[in-house]
Amino acid sequence: MTSQNEICLARVRRKLPTRLSAPLAKTCRKEDPRMISSNVKNVRSRIRTALGASPLFPLRQLQVEYFDDRIVLAGRVDNFYQKQMAQEVARSVSPEIELINSVEVGLS
Template sequence: MLPLHPTRTHSASPDAAPEPTPRGPVLHDRVSQAIAANPHLEGRRLRFETSNGRVVLQGVVRTYFQKQMAQEALRGLEGVAEIENRLEVTW
């Protein structure tokens, strides 16, 4: 499990409330798009769950590189605070 630092937003006024981070369907869609856009994961049928900024990756990949690339595709994605990489590598 790799904890990530949440993204902080800075507003013009120090009294202004911070902008909400994407959750629910918005976060799910962003994660799905990030995985689909990664050329190293083409053809992989990865599953994932999102809840309160936490993403759990599941499925099978062929290399440790692909496992890492799946995680890297989500690092820094707005709304992702934590990634648990449960992908299995099969040769």
């Protein structure tokens, strides 16, 4: 069975150039909650709340994580419109934080 870290690593590798993919093993490990600043916890929580309030049901199911000073959106939606909407919702909450949209489109 594939671990959550391996899944994250595979998703992020597809989105980054090869020269940037080497240090991703540590990037995809979940950060120790005690080490994450309260500001980032607050942003992550606000993004989760905003996605949870969306009228688009697939957006409510997305995962929002914090890795290496970035917010990562992960999960699966039905179409590219929903993927873009998830990204725009997250950006509207906190435009200053770097966002990686690893949301996959289509049926599993």
